[in-house]
Amino acid sequence: MLAVLEGFATITVLIGIGILLAQLGIIDLAGQRALSLLAFYVASPALLITVLEDEDIGDVLSKTLVASAASVLVVVVLYVLLARLVLHRDLAHTVVGSLCSGYVNGGNLGIPIAAYVLGDTALVAPVLLLQMLVLQPLALTVMDVAVAEERLSAVKVLTRPFRTPLTVGSLIGIFLSVTQLQLPRPVHDPLELLGAMAVPSMLLAYGVFLRLGPRPGFGGAAELLSITVLKLVVQPLAAWAVGRFVLGLDDHALLAVTVLAALPTAQNVFVHATRYDRGIVLARDAVFLTTILSVPAVTVVAALLA
Template sequence: MEGVLKGFFVVGMVLLAGYLLARYNVLGQQGTKVLSALSFTVGLPSLMFSMIVTRHITEVLSATGLISIVTAIACMAIFAAVGALRRWGTRRTVIGALTTGIVNSTNLGVPLSAYVLGSATYVTPIMLFQLALLTPVALTILDLADPKGHKLSVLKVLSTPFRNPVTVAAMLGILLSALDVKVPELVLAPVSLAAQMTVPLMLIIFGMSLHGLTLRGGTGEAAPTAVAVVLKSAVHPALAWALAAFVFHLDAFSTFVVTACAILPTGQNVVLYSIRYGVGQALAQSTAVITTVLSVPLLLGAALLFG
């Protein structure tokens, strides 16, 4: 239990730093946009490549990894169905779906996994799935969903993944990992160094985005936010627990690992994507804030239940 609180304290201090930067306008009006661009074009691609290329992609196929994938896809599919029925728009629905499926596996999952579960490797399958598979597909859809309604050429459709630094880094990492190519240390070292800025940078961006944010329904995002929060904080962990206990028949500790990973709140990279693409920012920010707050008692409850 002490480990859970410690993880939240570490993350909270960096979030607070970001909030104070925005509160006192230290980086100016364009600060969030500049940092988001830096993270999106340099930090995230570096993180994705360095993490994927140093691990075998089959790690995603473990039982815990498979459960994480199935539950994430299920929650995103439910949100997408609701979004389609309510006509929330393609890009807005994609951002909302990501808030239910992408967990904070890096910024919060790594420290909590290390402190509570004893090893940071428990979140590796989730990180690989989110970075190598889920994120590239989602960003491709965001790129293809032209808000002006112009007809897209076949060439533009086919080239979309290759014009996005995040998807390019993921695909290159997967290719080299699948071919078992050993990347020279001289090449990997600077990439890994650049990747190290991503976690604190994304936390700072998220903290800055909280300044001036209201969680009232006046933004027009009350309904999608409510759906996203219920799916992320209730349905997601409940599905993970049910699959682990009754379908895969995992032991108590493994069931706790799967459930705890599902309880992790919405990842800050979803906020980054919403800022980058200029859509669903209030939805992403509000869901991330609410699920982060809810994850504290939920994680403590899971620790007591399985402890």
């Protein structure tokens, strides 16, 4: 568990630096938005290319992927019903809330947890690819439709996922993995350097907004509490139930899908909210609260199922 705590500590330090930079007046809200857009359009696509090119895509075709996908579906459906029928949120806000409820921090926390708690880094690959290739492109496409000033044509809607930088980066990485092609060093090395900016820029931007934006919880305590319960309680329970009773996973695989489902909301949900200027406060608060509470949540899951 030490590695898990170290992962959380790393996130906390970088967010704290962002808060300090905002406090000192070095980065303002305009700079925060620039950092978020840099992560969205440049650093994250480069990171996806360099990470996915070395992944074994065959790992995606496993029962653990089914359990992870089912847990996401459960919490997203529950949140959409809440948002549309009870809270009366618009479509764009509903997409952000859905991502807050089901999009896990599989990179910055999932990788060390998979390595040191579960004993195999590859176990996080199905979750990462599910989010990168299905959940994220679908969400961004719906967001494009929701915020468009004019009705989009069917062609634009259907091709939008393939024009999103994050999706393009994912597809290039998968192509390199499947074909086992190696990028020449003059191409690969700059991409690796750009990719290294992705997580730090996300976390710094989040820290700046945490200091300069509305206080946590200002965006709606009831909705935030509902998302937190969906993320840290319902999602891991759904992953465990599907894995245990439907798929018959062995003990180790069951532990893996449940622990990974209990991870907090990923920081790039905040980046997406900033990019589309929808649900920014909700995304910030969800990342903040679920990150804090996921430490005991992951600990409890590991203690019960290990």
